[in-house]
Structure formats: C-alpha cells, structure tokens
Amino acid sequence: MSNETPEIEKQIDLPEPVSTSPSVPKKAWENWPMLFLLVAVGVSAAIWWISQNLNAMPKVPKPDFTTANSNVAHATAQLLKAVEDKPNSAEAWGQYGEILMAHEWNSEALICFDQAAKLNPKEMRWPYLAAILLEREDPTLALAKYDIATGLSSGYAPLWMRRGNTLLGLNRTDEAETSFKKALVADKNQPYPLIALARIAGVRENWKMATELLEQAKSVAPKNREVLVELTRSRMLLGVNPMLGQAEQSAILSGQRYDTMPDEIYSAINEQEVAARFAAMQADSAAAKGDLQAAAEGYVALIKQRPEMVRPRLNLASVFLQSGQAPLALTTLKEAVQLFPEDARAHYAYSYALEGSQQLEAARREREEAVRLKPDFAEAHFALAISAERDGDMDQAIQSYRLAIQSDTRLARAHLGLGLALQKQGKLEQAVKAMDAAVKLSPGDPVPKGYLDKAKALLEKNRP
DSSP: OOOOOOOOOOOOOOOOOOOSSOOOOOOGGGGHHHHHHHHHHHHHHHHHHHHHHHHHSOOOOOOOOTTSOHHHHHHHHHHHHHHHHOTTOHHHHHHHHHHHHHTTOHHHHHHHHHHHHHHOTTOSHHHHHHHHHHTTTOHHHHHHHHHHHHHHOTTOHHHHHHHHHHHHHTTOHHHHHHHHHHHHHHOTTOSHHHHHHHHHHHHTTOHHHHHHHHHHHHHHOTTOHHHHHHHHHHHHHTTOOOOOOHHHHHHHHHOOOOOOOOOHHHHHHHTTOOTTHHHHHHHHHHHHTTOHHHHHHHHHHHHHHOTTOSHHHHHHHHHHHHTTOHHHHHHHHHHHHHHOTTOHHHHHHHHHHHHHTTOHHHHHHHHHHHHHHOTTOHHHHHHHHHHHHHTTOHHHHHHHHHHHHHHOTTOHHHHHHHHHHHHHTTOHHHHHHHHHHHHHHSTTOHHHHHHHHHHHHHHHHTOO
16 A cells, blocks of 8 residues: 655635836737747756656566466466556556566566655565565665665564674674664564574674573474574583473474564565465465375375476475485476476476485486576585585585585575585685685574684694
8 A cells, every 4th residue: 555645735826916117018929939938948848857757767577478377477467557557656566576576577576666666665565575686686785675664664573684684694793683683672472583683692602692582582482493493502502401302303303494484575475476376375384384295185286287387396295205205206306307307496306306315426417407407506506516525526516616606695505515625625725714704604503613613723733
C-alpha cells in the first residue's frame, strides 16, 4: 500500500492590481511579439519536461518468457502489462519486480525495484528487496539500500539482521553488533539476533558472554538446531564439558541446513513462484519437519505433475540421502542429469551422490561439468577443489579454490581450503593471508582461527 500523501492545492482569487500610472491602449498588432515569445517559451518548456521524464523513466525490462512455464509466462505478462498501462505506479513496478525476482530474473527485478523506489520513496519494500539482490554482487551498495530501508521502517527485525550480516561481510563488526541489537529490540521472540550477537562475542573470545547469549536464545527457541550447535560449541570453549542430550546430538550430527529468521517480505517473493507452488511448498514443509516419507511422496507427485522441473528431483534425492536410501538418491540424480544435461545444479548434486558411493573419478567429472555449465558456481568450484586435492593435484585444487573465491568472495571455507592447500606447498605467507580472510568471514567459529594461529606460528618459526 502506498504511503504517498496527495497534496491539495487551494486556488485563491486575487484582485486585479491597481495601476498608478495612466493606461495607454495598445494596438492589436503590437501584442504579437510578446504572444510569440510566450508561445515559444511554453513549447520549449514542454519539450524540456517531456525529454526529462522520458530520460527518467527506464525501459521496462522484458526477459525471454518463451522458455518459461506457461503459468509463469502468463502471470509475468499480466504484471508487465500493468506496468505498461500505469508507468507512474510504484506498486505496479514493484509487483513486476517481485515476480521477476521469484523466477531469478534478478537484474531485471533490480531495475523495477529502483524505479518503484523513485516513484514512491516512502515505501521500505523496494530498497529492501533491491538490497537482498545486491548482497552477494555488491555488498557496499546493498548496505546503502539497507540504510535507506531502515530510515523508512526501523521496526522490521529481518531488515536489521540482513544489514548486520552485510556489515559482517565488510568486516565492520561494531556496526554489525549495533544492527543485531536493533533486531533484538524489534523482535524479542526470535533467537537469531541473540545467535548473531553470541558469534560476535566469540570473535572477541568472550565465551562467557557468548554462552549467556546462547542460553537466552535457547530459552526463546529450545529446539532450534543452530542454537543447540552454537551453545554446545561455546560451552566447550568456555571450558565446560557438557553432557550432550539427544536434541544436541541430533543437532550436531544432522547436517541439515539451519533455520532462518522468518521474513514476511521475502517470503512473499517465494509465493510469486506460480509453477506448482502449492505442491512444492507442501513437500518442502514436510522435509523441514523431518517427515521424510511425506516429503518423498510429495516430490514424487510433483515430478509426475511437472516433469519439466529439475528442482523436485534434486529435493527428492536429498530426502533419499537423509533417510539412508543412497542407491535411490543416486538413481534419481542420474536420471536428473540425463533429463537436464544443461543444469549445473543437477551435475553438482550428482557428484556428491557418486562420491558417497566411492565413484570418485566420476564425481570429479560431474563437478567439472557443473563449472563448465556455470563458470561462477562457487560451491561447485569448491567441491572440485576437494576432488583435486584428494587426487593429489594441488595446483588444480588451488586454482579451483581461487575460482570459488572469485565467484563468491564471502565463501569462508574456500578461503580456508586455499590457505591449507598453500600451506601444504610451503607458501606460508599466502596461506596466512587466505586463512585470515576465512576468520574474518566466520565470526565466532574457532576452526579457521585455530588453523590461522598454527599457520602464523609456523611462519614465525621459518622466518630467517
């Protein structure tokens, strides 16, 4: 809903000015020069106004919808028409940007959000969504847009969390801490600001404070996996050897992705994905709750309904792996690669299934294919580095680690892997530099710091 307040102009009838000098009537032809001048000025002003507005209004982005699902193409075309019909509507531009973002037309979505923000500078959503799109590619610009958004709405906790994480990526820890504190003020019923503050305390090696913050987070969310893992680690570093309960053991050993802070604005983007949305959400929800049988049944049904989609097959394979059915996962991913040979994600996922079945050479080939198809696929470059290092091909491993970092400068484990590989080659100064980057990108994680301390000690020992 727009926050714009229309201005009401009052027309006031002013009395005619009274002349203090005698009037001298002019002949009609004597007024023509002035009339011509006024017309000329008016035309020039109109031309200037039109040119300025045409320059200010960007060309409406139109991605290639021909390869998209028919439902996606139809929904997107409707919102595109709304922008073309009402080019001065911020909401039309914003909604069009949302559906483009939902279907990963990110550069086009960014144009829409920027234009929506120009048309309605009082609406927080547009700079916020633009910032999310920019987080990885240009974190400095993303931060500038987050700052605009916080100036418009200071009570939205996920905004402060995202801003804080962006600041951490820029090594601005004190400012990040302030942002996380504001997230906590905005929403005291979520553990995520407390987890973030605990990690900053860990970076400062204040494990007592970290533990206290995580205990508070556990009281808010006693079953949150991330809280349980971080609290266990913090207690150990504090010198406490805790007895692990079943929940803590499950959290540490699960390997599942951590939960994220609920974000209504960003969730609305996912809801724009109209292709088999409901079925996908049901299956995803079952998987998140640990109901693997229901998740598998949901993904199988979705594959039958939408055989042209690769994502349900990858998710089904993930469910098979979690439930200990590795052969079924391998078969599912092999079929995905055969049906979608140009999909880098399919090759990447298949490589891990092959690795799990000890088909290491085949796994490496799949990773090579993934980065060939998607040269900026950071995770695939990292996985390829692991394969190369296992094969003793250190030069290739180092090159792949560097490509992973080039594709995603915030991938901490790639920096750490590069550092360890360089250390094996005796390039200690370069190794320390890479490990230091990993430490800065992993606030509160003692593992990179431990390797960095050892590498520094080794470097000092080997100095002439």
